Amino acid sequence: MASRVPQNAAIWTGRDEGREVLKGDILLDQGLVKWIGHADKHLLDEYQDLNRVDARGRWVTPGIVDMHSHLGVNSAPSLRGASDGNSRKGPILPWLRALDGLNTHDEAYRLSASGGVTTALVLPGSANAIGGQGAVIKLRPPTDRSPTGMLLESPYETNTTLYDPTTHFRFRQMKHACGENPGRVYSGTRMDTIWAFRQGYEKARQIRDAQDAYCVKARNGQWSGLGEFPENLQWEALVDVLRGRVKVHTHCYETVDLDDLVRVKHFRKPPAAALFATHSRYKRESYRGSEFAPRILADAGIQVVMKSDHPVLDSRFLLFEAQQAYYYGLPHNLALSAVTATPATILGLDHRIGFLEEGYDADIVLWDSHPLALGATPQQVWIDGVPQLATSHTADKPAHFQRLPRTPNFDKEAKEALKYEGLPPLKPKASVSHAVVFANASTVFVRDADSTTGIKQVASTYSVDGLFSAVVKEGKIVCVDTSTSASRCVRSALQESAMVEYVDLEGGSLAPGLTTFGSPLGLEEIMGEVSTKDGYVLDPLQDRVPKVVGGNGALIHAIDGLQFGTRHAL
Template identity: 55%
Template sequence: MEKAPSPLPPSRQRMSKLTTFCGLSLLFFLFVVPPRYSDDLSLRLTWDSEPADAAATLSRCRALKAQAGPPDDFHKRSESDRFVPGTKPLLIKRAKIWTGRSNGTEVVHGDILLDKGIIKSVGHLNAAILKAYETNLVIVDAKGAWVTPGIVDIHSHLGDAPSPALDGAEDDNSPNGTIQPWLRSLDGLNTHDISYQLSITGGVTTSLILPGSGNAIGGQAFVIKLRSTDERTPTSMLLEPPYTINTSLPNPNLPPRWRHMKHACGENPGGEYKDTRMDTNWAFREAYKKASDIKEKQDEYCSLAMAGKWKGLGEYPEDIQWEALVDVVRGRVKINVHCYEAVDLDAMVRLSNEFQFPIAAFHHASEAYLVPELLNRTYGGPPAIALFATNSRYKREAYRSSEFAPRILAQNGIKVLLKSDHPISNSRYLLYEAQQAFYYGFPQNLAIASVTSNAAEVMGMGHRVGYIQEGWDADLVIWDSHPLALGATPSQVFIDGIAQLQDAYVVQKPRNYQELPKVPNFDKQAQEAVEYEGLPPIAPKKATCDTTVFTNVKSIYKPNSNTVEMQFSAATLAELGVAVAQNGTLVCSGTHTDCLSSFDYTCATFVDLEGGSIAPGLVSFGSPLGLHHIEAEDSTNDGDVFDPLLKPTPKILGGDTAIVRAADGLLFGTRDAYLAYRVGVTSGITAPTHKNFYSGLGVSFSLGAAHKLEAGAVIQEVTAVHVSVRHFSKPSVSTQIATLRRLLLGPQEGASGYWFQKVVEGEIPLVVEAHSANIITTLIILKREVEVRTRRPMKMTITGGAEAHLLARELALADVGVILNPARPFPYAWEDARILPGPPISKDSAIMKLISNGVTVGVGCEEIWSARNLPFDVAWVGVLSPKIELKD
């Protein structure tokens, strides 16, 4: 059909067509092409009405793309945000400075100038710099001592699991759900934890306070500095708190600060909520899906808002419960994951890729060294691995842990950190973790960096702590020896330029303690750890010959009565000696001439000690070594004895007068026993495992034996009667003492009566676990009461003994020995609170206070894994004891 002719003249027809074209173009512009938004445009067309808070919303939308971290000009600051007015500038002279730079390899000999809470200059300072400070400058002469950045703890519950522990003070785990990203460790941070000052005396200046691992997502973590503040609040301890801490909006002119969050996988969240690994990982995915959905809605909202399309937008989509997890998927939160085994590490790596978020660090990570390629597949790059040095095998997940993990991971390009998990491990001795890792082959630069610069970087604070560099926070430690030397102790600690130690006690050490310690070569053992997936064969090899010849011996020590005496000492390296052992007995020691000409060596094993020493084997005591394979796995253990103070003992066992022998439940061939045996802990004394008052009869056994029928496996069938008197053991302490009095002085009945009679007659000792000075005092009085009644000396030993130093003289007069356990006491509970901390807080350590008063003292082991560290513990006693002479 043809079109009808237009009624308009040609000129009007052309104008009508032009008008129609312009109108269609305008409609196309309005409805098809969205207007562009420009921050600098002061006048723009707006076709939807803007809400009153449009500027704030747009600012918030722009901030969504900002990456977390410090402002570009952070190091141009002239004063720290934590500077305390009135703090004087300070110059540390003649220091050997480990700066943390160049991957921890840079050492500078020079000075450090601190002012207004920051480091102003490092190295050789010119006169012009110092002239401005000459009237108000505090000068500290380091005299060539090592200075490092303050120790940074990447994993701590300090304040949230405070010491001494009390039922109402634990705030590190919530029982209210598997997934709780909205919780904050800050809200449970107890400022009265006595560990703050103790940890400072170990050089710790900064800690990441994590929620516990009872939840899959336990909540948000916070970085604190440990020094006390005039404000006395948790908030005043925070280092760079997130801008959202009080739900306020971030400063749009600054990049957001790093946030932190705790995740946990594997046994811990499953144990708390009876979830399987499948349950936990679905809970993770469900939570991350919700957070991702919120993120997408926010991004869509902001896309429309930035385009000026306000009509129908409504309010900005957010949920205060999930906002922290939304920030995780935006890559602005440092995620720290409690995760041990490959199965769990694998699940978390998959989760990170599914929802595209990075992981800052896996913690504990006992099998990480076996799966480095898996770690490299984590979204955003491999996480750091935060480890204990030797704390292992306490549960199944930790069974394949290796002391060689730090070096193996480092060789695979993975960043390794050492952590405390305070109070699981006392953070005062976090540097000791680095020392142990170094001993087993972790490079020296990385060992120190693992608790300073690298730890700071992983927690997102490497721009201000962890280094000694101009513009960084004035957190420093002056050490009395090389930081990797066993027993290295601060002579001064500075936090924000403020000295933390008053009248520090410093033990004078030999010159060679300023040098890097020599360590063995463990290349073969590290290789075997991977080859055997963490379980290399470690059973002692049986000698094929009865004679063993030790060559290049520097010194020989032998027991003599109640002491150990030096029998041989080489005057020079050229005069190293020889020792010969036959059938396990040392039969000759001295020069080559003395020994090598006196025996038939047709069948002999030769061992080159390379200048080492021979000493009696050490004895482990205090842990259930020999009764446990894996502490948390009942099926691998002997189990706990019945306690008649709590419920009747079965008649078939003999009723309440029954007594149990540890010898009957011995488990030979445990990994912890063999590992201890390899380092010279040749025997153990163990009491029946218990949790309350009653224990039973202890046993002495060989840690190197494969089974009980092996010759010498059981050294002494019964060593002592063991009980425990503690406030944790219910009923009351007075009831426990009354029970003990009756067992000692009342009518002797049954098996227990037989053995307590032997205690009364002085034939075997009574070993009592006690920590409180009040309880120990009562035990001393009870011992006197028994001795007055029987007119015989009674043998008593206290084990634990956190407050025993308060009664050093009384214990000596009563002839009561003490086995300190741990050897460096810590105020775990109220009854442990009055510890003697030792240098740098007190001149004497607990052990030296007891020894100097004539008390017979032993060094105990808290847990079965720590028996292998007994040589370190004994050496530490000597290093920090001014009354024990140390030679170069």
């Protein structure tokens, strides 16, 4: 394996709660980070076949860790023969293992790796209260193409090896779920699901207590009539949960579900929260989801992890979840940690991944811009020191893309989200201004019916020094001028309008609003709740359309069911 040296990089290590940034080089050799610093020529001379990569000041981070994924068990392409994420053999199945259904030919592995994901926890789905055990895998194809070869650290129970107390403990991972999903699959209620939990954990407690009593007698030399050690293959994993040897990952949304789980399984400390940034309101239990949740939870001292739940969200874009969380107020160090250091720590693997440090796995990503800048794309991804991208698809970007992006102040909105439990009032802000001055714009686009694209650029800092101001009256841009207090554009607005509102774009762009096509916006409030939709539209190619609605020749108009005031319009 060739040694590699990304040089002249801005190195985000993950240390100091995500605040440590070093300048220099990284030596990758034999699958490990050998050192971080400035290249010593004499040291490098010791390595043959050395591959140098000039980062040119760009950012290097640890590989992204996806702590909630179904890669390999809900595979791409999505085929019935490779759908192994959920068993429907009962609500309590702690003995099942995602590893036993892992598809090593899932096309999504390399796609996810192209987005910087190097490690994923593959979990069973959420159809069951206890769906089974997860598997932490590297996204580099193993030479033997086996699921076992993809494991990051094989738990002792997987390969029947003995525990070595001189090394880091190898935790197993287990999936729990509550709320709507198991209730829907097994036609039950939350009460039924929690009763299933209580039964399962009671069985595990009985076995644990019998084992403890056995060990007490053995230590005291009371061997007479002791018999065999009490074990049960089906329940041994849940017994290990009670002994703190298994990390539990629970699919839960609402307070009632979280409260139920706390009463079923007593936690030693507050759990972490794995979240989507903005993906919510698709079912009732997620309807109170807020884009400010990561920031609010972090402020309360909760460890925040951003997840993909792949294929719910494409894990290739997991970094985008961190970028959105940062935009809505999660501190930058915690946002980047939320897809690297924090999930690695929660998984019990922070001795190998999630950080850039000597002796750690050589899982690193070289980005074309600051990782929290929208559009940040890997120039190269190394897993165990092996480059994963034959060709990178990046663009040359201005220098300011290497800086941490500025974000709005959402303190007021975050407080309202907390005050109204995720559902702040939908009250539009009435404008009393006669004119609006958009100051400090870097580019301005307007509609143009004569162009092939329907839009044209009328101002750009690439062609003119300085930023621009644009004046809008009665919904139309009336003038664009250089952004100075004495510009003709602004003077005209001040002279002709009694009320003028100023909006500082801080170097942003002004453009016509976007148009969505085929969206159920205004026809559907909660996707998973039939009563919040406008109903089923009959297809004359598949159904017989009743005459009362026009028969098979009827033309259905969405506008007839359109409602305004939906939260999805925010």
